[in-house]
Amino acid sequence: MWRFLIRRIVFGIVVLWLVATTVFLLFFAGPADNVARRLAGPRAPIEVVEQIKDTLGLDRPLFTQYLGFLGDLLRGDLGTSFISQTPVSTLILQSLPGTLWLVFGAAVLWMIMGVGGGVLSATKPRSLRDRTLTVLVLAGISLPTFVLGILMIYLALSVFPGTGLQPGPYISPFVDVGAFLSTMVMPWVCLAVVQAAVYVRLTRGSMLDTMGEDYIRTARAKGVPERGVVYRHGLRAALTPVITQFGVDVGTLLGGVVVTESVFGLQGIGQLMIRSVRDGDLPVIIGAAILAAAFIVIANILVDVTYSFLDPRVRLA
Amino acid sequence: MSLLDVSDVRKYFPIKSGIFFQREVGRVHAVDGVSLSVEAGETLGVVGESGCGKSTLARCMTGLHEVTSGNITFDGDVRRDVQMVFQDPYGSLNPRRRIGSIIADPLVIHREGTPSSRRDRVRDLMALVGLNPEHYNRFPAEFSGGQRQRVGIARALALNPRLVVCDEPVSALDVSIQAQVVNLLKDLQAELGLTYVFIAHDLSVVRYVSDRVAVMYLGKIVEIAPGEELYERPRHPYTAALLSAASVADPDRPRDRVILRGDVPSPISPPSGCRFHPRCPKAQERCTVEEPRLMGDGHKWACHFPLEPGERLQSREVGE
Amino acid sequence: MSLTDAAFEAEPVHAEVVHGKGPWQLAWERLRRDKAAVISMVVIVLVALLAILAPLFALITGHDPLTQYPSTALTPEGLPVGPGADFWLGADSLGRDLFVRLAYGARISLLVGLSATFLATLFGVIVGLLAGYYGGWVDGVLARVLDVVLSFPYLLVAIVLVAAVGASVSLTIFVIAFFSFAAMARVVRGQTIGYREREFTEAVRSLGASPLRIMVIDVLPNLVAPVTVLASLLIPTSIVFEATLSFLGLGVDPRTPSWGAILADSTDFYRVAPGLLVFPAVLLLLTTLAFNLLGDGIRDALDPKR
Numbered sequence: 001m002w003r004f005l006i007r008r009i010v011f012g013i014v015v016l017w018l019v020a021t022t023v024f025l026l027f028f029a030g031p032a033d034n035v036a037r038r039l040a041g042p043r044a045p046i047e048v049v050e051q052i053k054d055t056l057g058l059d060r061p062l063f064t065q066y067l068g069f070l071g072d073l074l075r076g077d078l079g080t081s082f083i084s085q086t087p088v089s090t091l092i093l094q095s096l097p098g099t100l101w102l103v104f105g106a107a108v109l110w111m112i113m114g115v116g117g118g119v120l121s122a123t124k125p126r127s128l129r130d131r132t133l134t135v136l137v138l139a140g141i142s143l144p145t146f147v148l149g150i151l152m153i154y155l156a157l158s159v160f161p162g163t164g165l166q167p168g169p170y171i172s173p174f175v176d177v178g179a180f181l182s183t184m185v186m187p188w189v190c191l192a193v194v195q196a197a198v199y200v201r202l203t204r205g206s207m208l209d210t211m212g213e214d215y216i217r218t219a220r221a222k223g224v225p226e227r228g229v230v231y232r233h234g235l236r237a238a239l240t241p242v243i244t245q246f247g248v249d250v251g252t253l254l255g256g257v258v259v260t261e262s263v264f265g266l267q268g269i270g271q272l273m274i275r276s277v278r279d280g281d282l283p284v285i286i287g288a289a290i291l292a293a294a295f296i297v298i299a300n301i302l303v304d305v306t307y308s309f310l311d312p313r314v315r316l317a
Numbered sequence: 318m319s320l321l322d323v324s325d326v327r328k329y330f331p332i333k334s335g336i337f338f339q340r341e342v343g344r345v346h347a348v349d350g351v352s353l354s355v356e357a358g359e360t361l362g363v364v365g366e367s368g369c370g371k372s373t374l375a376r377c378m379t380g381l382h383e384v385t386s387g388n389i390t391f392d393g394d395v396r397r398d399v400q401m402v403f404q405d406p407y408g409s410l411n412p413r414r415r416i417g418s419i420i421a422d423p424l425v426i427h428r429e430g431t432p433s434s435r436r437d438r439v440r441d442l443m444a445l446v447g448l449n450p451e452h453y454n455r456f457p458a459e460f461s462g463g464q465r466q467r468v469g470i471a472r473a474l475a476l477n478p479r480l481v482v483c484d485e486p487v488s489a490l491d492v493s494i495q496a497q498v499v500n501l502l503k504d505l506q507a508e509l510g511l512t513y514v515f516i517a518h519d520l521s522v523v524r525y526v527s528d529r530v531a532v533m534y535l536g537k538i539v540e541i542a543p544g545e546e547l548y549e550r551p552r553h554p555y556t557a558a559l560l561s562a563a564s565v566a567d568p569d570r571p572r573d574r575v576i577l578r579g580d581v582p583s584p585i586s587p588p589s590g591c592r593f594h595p596r597c598p599k600a601q602e603r604c605t606v607e608e609p610r611l612m613g614d615g616h617k618w619a620c621h622f623p624l625e626p627g628e629r630l631q632s633r634e635v636g637e
Numbered sequence: 638m639s640l641t642d643a644a645f646e647a648e649p650v651h652a653e654v655v656h657g658k659g660p661w662q663l664a665w666e667r668l669r670r671d672k673a674a675v676i677s678m679v680v681i682v683l684v685a686l687l688a689i690l691a692p693l694f695a696l697i698t699g700h701d702p703l704t705q706y707p708s709t710a711l712t713p714e715g716l717p718v719g720p721g722a723d724f725w726l727g728a729d730s731l732g733r734d735l736f737v738r739l740a741y742g743a744r745i746s747l748l749v750g751l752s753a754t755f756l757a758t759l760f761g762v763i764v765g766l767l768a769g770y771y772g773g774w775v776d777g778v779l780a781r782v783l784d785v786v787l788s789f790p791y792l793l794v795a796i797v798l799v800a801a802v803g804a805s806v807s808l809t810i811f812v813i814a815f816f817s818f819a820a821m822a823r824v825v826r827g828q829t830i831g832y833r834e835r836e837f838t839e840a841v842r843s844l845g846a847s848p849l850r851i852m853v854i855d856v857l858p859n860l861v862a863p864v865t866v867l868a869s870l871l872i873p874t875s876i877v878f879e880a881t882l883s884f885l886g887l888g889v890d891p892r893t894p895s896w897g898a899i900l901a902d903s904t905d906f907y908r909v910a911p912g913l914l915v916f917p918a919v920l921l922l923l924t925t926l927a928f929n930l931l932g933d934g935i936r937d938a939l940d941p942k943r
């Protein structure tokens with residue numbers, strides 16, 4: 001077990017290192033003047049470009065810069081925003097709560113909807129209920145997140161203005177619970193609906209697979225009532241892929257729920273990233289991207305480890 | 318010189334582990350020192366339990382597997398003159414191709430004939446194996462298991478091979494169909510002067526078609542003899558056990574049976590000495606340390622304490 | 638027993654027996670009986686016509702997709718006009734013709750969706766076949782790399798690339814094609830490994846067939862089904878992704894009439910002109926839904942047992 005864990009962590013570190021190297025090369029390879037110009041943005045005056053060249057030491061050999069870049073990363077120093085002159089880590093810490101609340105709130109919703117829907121579908125395959133859910137899932141998968149988001153905003157603002165729901169920046173629930181809820185409910189539902197579609201499919205598929213298997217048949221034959229069969233045997237086995245997917249999804253989303261945050265103007269990591277791309281604020285982009293990669297890698301390790309507990313066979317692989 | 322000579326052939330499958338740098342963590346000793354020869358015109362039967370290495374041996378003979386060590390010499394071109402009939406009538410025919418093209422494959426790959434002469438040859442072959450030649454345009458899914466096996470036989474015969482290795486050609490078929498396919502093979506042998514290596518785990522089928530029979534256990538040949546001799550006077554306890562297990566269905570001799578106890582040991586780490594000793598009713602101290610060699614001529618066996626002619630394997634000895 | 642009699646042996650055939658019809662023909666017949674799939678095909682054809690005929694619509698209406706027509710398209714108060722004879726679906730906030738822009742947008746969506754999927758399928762099949770057939774350490778590394786690539790979200794990678802090299806249609810296509818390629822290569826590789834060990838490939842290998850022939854003639858026809866299904870599902874994914882990037886302002890040039898950009902333009906105006914939101918949203922949804930339904934239909938048609 002320990003060997004597996006260590007191997008997995010080493011592999012994760014290698015992946016992160018590769019990501020950091022790719023990002024570094026993407027932004028810093030090339031003649032110093034071009035790099036400085038790119039970092040400063042096309043409209044910046046020449047003095048700013050020169051200043052950037054100096055402060056970042058872009059004249060140094062690429063490899064020296066690379067070592068400096070990795071050194072800063074290891075010390076947790078992500079640099080300073082060109083636009084706001086604030087440390088990138090501060091900006092990220094400011095944006096993190098919005099993303100965290102969004103992801104975990106939506107996660108609760110989509111697990112309820114997704115697993116619930118999947119169970120309803122799988123317990124009566126090919127029924128009207130199952131077919132209806134299948135069509136809904138297909139609609140959910142076909143519906144781009146941003147279209148759903150703007151439709152929701154349109155409905156909330158123009159058609160049902162009485163609900164009090166509105167898009168807007170994140171407000172801490174410890175400051176104003178009412179405002180927190182009125183801005184968070186729509187993003188929660190929006191993200192959850194899109195995610196739930198995938199989970200209905202996954203739950204349905206793996207439950208049908210499991211229920212076809214022998215031990216469910218044995219349990220049925222032993223006279224365990226239908227409901228008991230479904231919950232005790234089918235669901236438990238079927239949940240393994242769902243939990244795997246859940247871990248990966250949460251990890252991925254923590255790195256920024258780009259579309260949902262942008263549509264609703266919720267100020268999280270995703271929107272920070274989009275804003276920085278528009279402003280050409282490269283240190284922020286690099287910092288946020290590496291943070292997101294770290295979340296993904298960690299989530300994948302956790303999932304693999306959990307999975308190897310649930311299903312010891314994978315450890316051999 | 319024999320048509321096919323197999324001498325001390327071994328085939329080990331490495332078991333690897335690791336992500337980027339694969340380490341070998343063990344080996345499956347699928348075939349472990351097999352020597353035999355096949356004479357032109359005869360049928361050599363090979364029997365043994367599932368997993369004992371029959372298919373691996375067959376694949377070595379047809380050149381599908383590179384042997385780990387040892388030699389196989391064939392009097393002719395292995396790729397042309399040795400053909401194989403596979404075990405699984407569903408897996409051995411490409412479901413996305415018409416059977417006409419499947420049967421023509423050997424001709425196409427060996428650049429034999431023109432498209433139209435190949436078409437004629439395919440029709441002749443289909444008629445030869447008892448298929449309606451008009452069905453050359455159909456897909457495998459439109460045929461029954463027995464008919465598919467006929468397609469496989471037609472493909473094997475396309476190049477007029479000298480040796481046909483049949484790897485359990487009927488074990489996937491319904492019992493009622495098995496006899497038809499076995500009879501077809503016998504008829505074809507008479508008609509075309511074929512040589513067969515006929516693999517099966519069903520002793521009765523092998524007995525019916527074979528001139529000589531080899532018994533395999535865990536990658537080794539434990540006994541090899543002319544068919545009647547082997548069935549009437551088995552010397553190796555494993556052969557005797559197999560024979561008595563096969564006679565379970567025979568109500569006249571209910572007392573005789575020796576049911577093989579326990580599982581076949583893993584071919585990854587075969588038992589020391591005689592590989593059969595953990596399951597052998599006659600095993601003694603010596604069997605655990607010294608490996609018996611295949612001895613005798615004509616009728617050969619590999620056992621320190623062979624059954625004497627007429628001796629019966631006692632099932633109560635199995636205990637201990 | 639006479640040999641030819643055996644052809645009429647009384648053994649049941651466990652398959653649909655429709656003599657002479659190949660698996661493709663049978664699948665096509667099943668697909669034609671699937672109402673949802675047929676309707677989806679009609680929708681896709683209509684969207685394709687919209688894209689192909691976009692210049693014709695520009696000619697008929699006399700409206701260029703990029704030109705603003707403030708005198709006719711905006712009311713005296715400066716609000717866009719609604720649907721009518723002149724502007725079929727109304728005008729946008731800048732006085733451009735929404736219908737003509739949507740028609741040109743269909744070109745971008747289909748261009749990105751189809752070309753990215755085509756590239757991904759071409760390279761995915763080649764790489765997947767080679768890796769799966771030859772195996773070895775190159776394959777092991779490739780499989781790991783594909784796993785890692787696929788664990789990163791498209792959008793994150795797209796954002797970083799846009800930040801590094803600037804937004805463009807070709808970058809959009811490249812990013813989508815790359816990720817779709819990874820998905821395709823992984824599927825093809827897995828399937829090829831399965832077929833490499835099958836007895837029918839061994840049968841031709843024992844005859845001395847070349848690896849190329851085995852890959853092309855024996856393995857490839859078996860991959861058509863999974864590849865078609867995956868490709869038909871990659872198209873809508875690509876379309877949605879392009880629209881999303883353009884909506885975020887990271888895709889095509891913002892003036893270009895892409896559906897995502899049109900929707901982004903609408904966000905400040907849909908209270909006064911809901912059509913600006915509803916028409917492109919419905920069009921986008923219909924297109925992706927049609928492709929998804931068709932993909933599901935194709936899967937069911939190719940694999941009726943499921």
Ligand SMILES: Nc1ncnc2c1ncn2[C@@H]1O[C@H](COP(=O)(O)OP(=O)(O)OP(=O)(O)O)[C@@H](O)[C@H]1O
Pocket residue numbers: 330345346347365366367368369370371372373374518584
């Ligand atoms: N390609 C391979 N890689 C690794 N192990 C293999 C491979 N092929 C066969 N083996 C192993 O070698 C042993 C012998 O297998 P083989 O298929 O030759 O047995 P068999 O006697 O034909 O059995 P059956 O009656 O089931 O067909 C088995 O333990 C099998 O798992």
Ligand code: SF4
Pocket residue numbers: 553554555591592593594595597598599600601604609619620621622623
């Ligand atoms: S050598 Fe010993 S263990 Fe092996 S078969 Fe003969 S008696 Fe049995």
Ligand SMILES: [Mg+2]
Pocket residue numbers: 371372373404484485
């Ligand atoms: Mg076998």
